[in-house]
Amino acid sequence: MSAEGAPVLPHLAVEFTTWLWWHSEQHENLFDLGEPIGTVNVWVDQRLAFRNPDEAKVLAVMTGENASITLEARAALAGGKVLHEVRLGFRRDEREYLLTLKGAELHITQLKLPQVVGGGEEAIHDRMFLYEEAYLVVGALFRQFTALRTAPEWGQEVLPALQRWVRVVDDLPGRDSNEG
Amino acid sequence: MGITGGAMTVRRLRVEGEVPADFRSVYPDLFATNAFQEPLTEVGKEEVEGWCNYQNLLDTEFNDVDRWLFGDYAVFALRVDKKSLPAKLFSATLAKRCELWAAERNKERCPGSVKAEMKEALEAEWLKRTLPRVAVTEACWNIPQGYLLLHSLSESMMDRFRKRFRNTFGLTLVPLSPLDWVEDEAVVESLLAGSPANLHGVR
Numbered sequence: 001m002s003a004e005g006a007p008v009l010p011h012l013a014v015e016f017t018t019w020l021w022w023h024s025e026q027h028e029n030l031f032d033l034g035e036p037i038g039t040v041n042v043w044v045d046q047r048l049a050f051r052n053p054d055e056a057k058v059l060a061v062m063t064g065e066n067a068s069i070t071l072e073a074r075a076a077l078a079g080g081k082v083l084h085e086v087r088l089g090f091r092r093d094e095r096e097y098l099l100t101l102k103g104a105e106l107h108i109t110q111l112k113l114p115q116v117v118g119g120g121e122e123a124i125h126d127r128m129f130l131y132e133e134a135y136l137v138v139g140a141l142f143r144q145f146t147a148l149r150t151a152p153e154w155g156q157e158v159l160p161a162l163q164r165w166v167r168v169v170d171d172l173p174g175r176d177s178n179e180g
Numbered sequence: 181m182g183i184t185g186g187a188m189t190v191r192r193l194r195v196e197g198e199v200p201a202d203f204r205s206v207y208p209d210l211f212a213t214n215a216f217q218e219p220l221t222e223v224g225k226e227e228v229e230g231w232c233n234y235q236n237l238l239d240t241e242f243n244d245v246d247r248w249l250f251g252d253y254a255v256f257a258l259r260v261d262k263k264s265l266p267a268k269l270f271s272a273t274l275a276k277r278c279e280l281w282a283a284e285r286n287k288e289r290c291p292g293s294v295k296a297e298m299k300e301a302l303e304a305e306w307l308k309r310t311l312p313r314v315a316v317t318e319a320c321w322n323i324p325q326g327y328l329l330l331h332s333l334s335e336s337m338m339d340r341f342r343k344r345f346r347n348t349f350g351l352t353l354v355p356l357s358p359l360d361w362v363e364d365e366a367v368v369e370s371l372l373a374g375s376p377a378n379l380h381g382v383r
Contacts, residue, residue: 006357011376139361163381
């Protein structure tokens, strides 16, 4: 392995975050990640940032409750923009996490961990345990996506369904009122 | 706030190289050698950097292992100080001083060599009374598992941190790619050979 590590494929981050968004809507936020993680509840939370496919600069940001099901968010996607950042929430057992996946490297940013009681050394151990759990879940989600992405099922079923979902914005809340 | 409290925004790096079995006795000296030290002169404009305690940037003492090593985790910070002067105010002040110099000597203008001396003197005068801009970046190193979390996404900070880390411990920090999550080599090869999907279909 070189000092710069494995290459970063920017399109994979875009495809992964879009797939997460789509999958969470299609499967009521449930992701079966297999052992040792099991089923995790994952949802798109209150922030989505879009850019043009060939630019790094963020062009549009959707925030607020239910940002992912707004007409604006889906219209940005349907209009050809791609995801640059997505705020996710997930719940495992009783622990709830919020984090933003950012950029081609899928940096974990603004990670809000479950509350840790106490301070000092114990708090460091607890927070690192929780960080590891978040990292484990995001890694498992990415592994599931990449396994699917390289399987025949991707081209035959998943991508066509994803493309239909990206294009269709007619069934979204606000569509009728906007059209008057 | 960051690794030890509040929301975390971290870059994860792999640590490559061998950590000595007696690192608890070796690393305090390495930290100390590369710890932040106040500059000898107050008039320098160059950046000054070094390791410091994650809880207090004025604490550069690493002899007590219990203050930076918590089980498997070494928690510390990189402090970077830089003094800078307000450019427009500096230029304007220098111009006024040059005008005054010329007026006192009944000259039309101040010669370049004099202006250069005045600039140097003004810089020294101002740097002496200027406090540095201080940046502190936390890090958490899981020594047995060989990874480090850097509480910054800045490329320049990462480069600076990697360099100092290598100079201190002789170990290399390698930025991770999302592909590092993928354990199946065949999947990695397939992803590397593949091309972007058209998420929008035929448009």
